[in-house]
Amino acid sequence: MALAVLLSACGGGDDGGGGDNAGKEPEKAGSASSAPAEQPTADTDSGMTVPDTTKTLATINGSDGFQFVVHSAVRDQGGFLTISGTLKNTTSKLLVAKAQWSGTEINVTRTGPSFAGVTLVEKNEKKRYYVLRDTEGYPLTTTGVTSVKAGESVAVFAQFPAPPANVTQVDLQIPLMPVATIEIS
Template identity: 70%
Template sequence: MSIRHGMLTRRWATGVTAAAMAALLAACGGDGGGGKSDGAKQPAGSASSVPASQGSPKEGSGPTVPDTSSTLATINGTNGFQIVLHSAARDQGGFLTVTGTVKNTTDKTLIAPINWNGEELNVKRTGPSLAGATLVDKTDKKRYYVLRDTEGFPLTTTGISAVKAGETISIFAQFPAPPATTTQVDFQLPLMPVATIEIS
């Protein structure tokens, strides 16, 4: 895992922790005593979706340690990579965080496609990442891109390069949240089939 990825993860986790504490305090109270869809053609492969789990996430789970007991969709690429999406949760700040895992299903080491990095110069300097991922709201005909921080770095997993045979890597990507009326979006990653996922 790259140093930059660690910084982004810690920054993201700190924000989530602060939001969680604020929500907890508000719930407990106190007594004073103390983009547009372009319809791009997708490559061959398979993607299957399942209803979102009704269970709550495990306590203490970070943004790159998804609750693997829930599965929103499984995406099987022709390149030997399998992506399993475990959650798509709205955050209080108006964000939508997607978590999952990437697995090398072959018996040899695979190199993550550079297409996953995205096309922008600002994200290319980050190195290997999932900055090329997008969400598409087909109802409102809008496309959402991975968020960037103030320095232009993508708020997503970075450092994914060589993936060993059978290895599984936890991933996350943070997007602007679609309207509250939107309950489904299409998750798209270059060279992988599209998967429709439920928003929790």
């Protein structure tokens, strides 16, 4: 399943607007909200498993107009946790991706823009989880997002080591954005 999410997220940066939360009023800048966890659904057109973008675990609003909507946090049997979501530009102007989202490690900076700087925190054990790296040192996350046009959105994912099975909630920390607590399914 993680491979399917990885492949679908690497396939392109435009989700065609399918993850739009139409009819929902945007939250004020610099806020985060959480909702109950939902399971991913199968995409019958491609045969791959993708997150159901109609479900929302959390909405994180940055003060600059970026909005990160978390659609799923799925634990797989291989010991991974994949977070899938949508990065939206809620303004009427082009927004440039934040350099801090990429992280500062030498191995991930060669990847270019990414979400390697995103972390998860498990509060009870006070453990921080970083985006996984492949054998070449590249982060297992969406890469290449340099900007988002006005009103558009981009599908994103990040893969982490899975917390212990008894952990059902983690804090998602995206640099320069508020922290959001999400449920793991």
